[in-house]
Amino acid sequence: MIGRLTRYVRKNGGLTSSVKSFRYAVQRYGLKPVLFRSVANEAERRIFTYEDWIEQLETKYITSEVQAEIEQLKIKPLISLVIPVYNVPEKYLRECVDSILNQYYQNWELCIADDCSTEPQVKKVLKEYEAKDNRIKVVYRKENGHISKATNSALELATGDFIGFVDNDDILKAEALFEVIKKINEQPDVDMIYSDEDKLVEDTGKRVDPYFKPDWSPDTFMSQMYTCHFAVYRADLVNEIGGIRVGYEGAQDYDFVLRFTEKTNKIAHIDKILYHWRIIPTSTAGGGSAKDYAFDAAVRAKYDAIKRRNLDAVLVEHPELGATNIKYRLKAEDFISIIIPTKNHGADVKKCIDSVYQKSTWRNFEIILVDNGSDDEASLAIFKDLQAKNV
Structure with a gap:
């Protein structure tokens, strides 16, 4: 009450x-x-729960309409989906591969590297799928090299125009690749595409914890990995940066995206949930502490990025949140732009600007006032006076 x-x-x-x-x-x-x-x-x-959101607000697809739309698209690239596999439970592996077989968009190849699994059912299932569909290619590594080496082995099989990374227990929604190629047709020069996600409860398969991600923000990305598992990258750039770096296991995908996005800013976000990330005790989906080594590897990847980019910055670590805050050291010559959007409210704007001049110890700045159609005469007079003072 x-x-x-x-x-x-x-x-x-x-x-x-x-x-x-x-x-x-x-x-x-x-x-x-x-x-x-x-x-x-x-x-x-x-x-109003997430289940209500799924039922009432999530986009619904009609197969015949999707297929008709695919037929009309001009660009239909081959997408290579790359999966490193190691001792994954048979049920999860089948659900993952079946979710790819069931895509609306069918111009894909599945490149799998078995990282010398010791569970016999893994090879049995992979052999079965290889025989079932010639788009499924598998390399069986002779020694366990962990996720980075295994991913690179799978990458060696890829011949597509774009590369998509998938975990061996993820589930792609049927519309995932369709939405990706729609985005490619809308932005033909795009180099990286990522989407929203949610998670699956291990025992029940219930969808929980939706992650509605922000659009691309380099600074936010330096604080935390948010593009996550299923993302699609232009193959030429993947090859240019040498694939996945060994030594960053647990954060190898984060390190990869940090390096990839130093080569391009043509990055698109699809604001739809296109895949499900399974919650299991050893997964980072189970919580920030599930893989402490992943956080440590992520911190090293960020410091590498700071060094490559010649940034004068330090990281403030928050392991309990699985994130860091990057703090840049200001230099005397750094020029700061302060942007103030407004419509009317002239007195409030003047008070705000006066406080900047009165209280700020930093003098190397400009103030940009963005007027969104003010019609109040008193406010317009104040803005004119401020403009005369070079605001």
């Missing part, structure tokens, strides 16, 4: 206006309907 009252007061702009609003509602509708409506609204907010 206290929480509801607090939100009500905030929503209505303070205690006085909230009391007036409540009194008016009671006079018009009566006390009981007003209280019932408040409780009902709170309940409605509380019970």
